[in-house]
Amino acid sequence: MRRLTVAEALREAIREEMRRDSTVFCIGEDIGIKGGWGGAFTVSLGLSEEFGHLRILDTPISELGIAGVAVGAALMGMRPIADVEYGDFIFLAMDQLINNAAKLRYMSAGKLKVPMVMRIPVGASGRGAQHAQSVESYFIHVPGLKVVCPSNAYDAKGLLKTAIRDDNPVMFFEHKLLYGAKGRRENVDARAEVPQEEYLIPFGVADIKRRGSHVTIIATLRMVYTVVSAAEKLKDEGISVEIIDPRTLIPLDKDTILKSVRKTNHAVIVHEDNLTGGWGAEMAAFISSEAFDYLDAPLKRVCAPDTPVPFAPVMENYWVPGEADVIRAVREVMGG
């Protein structure tokens, strides 16, 4: 079967959905410019040639405007796929997402719906403090938004298609080092076999990346790969790791997580965002309150420190949770 990069898989999802449904369109910066890059990470490359410049709509540098216009278009029956070039820019659009996208259905007592997707590239990638943040956690706090974090090309395509067809605002997070663009040595190979036939991946269904019996590790996006390589090393020490990629943080597949923790009796949560108030805190609270009696040791979080993302590669490497951090946490949880 063919292997696609995440960027290719996302592009294919958008193309298929735009062909299927004339209300789907893309709106964002630098997405359809002739001779341009197809968005900051090539995802929409070539789409304006097929769909024209109204459906691949290039905007001014106006993130608030992009989000707000997407909300309005969604209210009137369109299905916008909006994007910001870097997740850090999403803060400019927060009012529209939190006060309008997430609440208009509620405020209208169900008369309105806001079927929009907001694509948001996240993650540290050698660009310093303002092009590096992992911002998923801000959004799990907002009732009315769904939060999706695909870690590979197969999930990216199936989840994006589901997001586009969802009648709610979906925050869709993509890790910059997983896109598959060439030329950066930090890139992680997130390519996956992607079938030619259409498929969708439902929200709220976690993927068990690896079966194990001693400790459950929950991770998303790039951290899935860090955890997988840590698990390989831990195997040599006789520790069997079960890895769960929730794929969607809202809705969350609570059953799969609880089932795993009740089986392994140990839990470690890994995310690239900094520690305090990250989604790992919510996950920790959830596991503690629902499965406390099953835990043989306090669970641990492996997260970035509570500092901005630094630029110097030596500092950034230290900042991003690594294999060694995961191994250390697992040993501690296992009482080693």
Next chain:
Amino acid sequence: MGIPGDKLIKMYRKMILIRNFEDRVHRLFLSGEMPGTIHLYQGQEAVAVGVCANLRKEDVITSTHRPHGHAIAKGVPVKSIMAELFAKTTGCCKGKGGSMHMGDIEVGMVPAIAIVGGGIPVATGMALAFKMKRLDRVAVSFFGDGASNEGAFHEAINMGSIWDLPLIYVCENNLYGASTHVSKVMKLKDIAERASSYGIPGIVVDGNDVISVYKAAKEAIERARKGEGPTLIECKTYRRGGHSRSDPGQYRDKKEEGIWLAKDPISRMHKNLIKMGILTEEKGKGIENEVKARIDEAIEFAQKSPSPKPEDVFKDVFA
């Protein structure tokens, strides 16, 4: 003049309805019979009525934290507005909206967006949808002078302009953002001048004259429908009351207040219509009585309506 007499009477009746509605709501609120907070529209009736008289049911508006007048002008049933203010299930938002979020998409009003400027991009996006779907519909964004200092104003109007979207931006300049006079927060005399930054027409209108508002909006909406893009219409107007609740508006200059209260849009329209021979004092009284009866009926309906159940809180979060 060119506006048929029955249309003028219709607009006059709507203005009277809004004025009486707001007066009653104010009293109900001060007497403690109504929960929440309110921002009243007395004094600005000519703007909502003059603009909405040009709209069809399928055209859409966004409103602000001061939305009762827009809701009445766009045709949200008075009973359901009143019931919403009383936080009842028969309200236009089943008690989930209240004063600041009232609206009913079935008659083309998005629940009012109470973040200053927040509705401007949303209206722009609705107009984008109409353009993409090739529908003969327009959007109107109502907002105040204060909103024109928000980034949302700048970003959205620029986008509406570059894409020639079918909408109009209606700025109700009532001289105050809460308690702050507009002269303290901008050097421009006219907010309409800001339109030139976006390459669209900017028009200053006497917002206390419903006929002027109607005509300006008509022209702008016709342009919008023809695909010639948006217009920024600044309506100069004035709140008769304070910013909200029981605000007595002590920050306002008495002389300024006197000048503006003398320009009241309803008494001006009344005089105009009598001069034109379209209205008599008697007919005017009749309209007033009819409107008051409608409001009484709405209050009774609202008071008798059931309250939501506490657990209704969980409904309508997701589609």
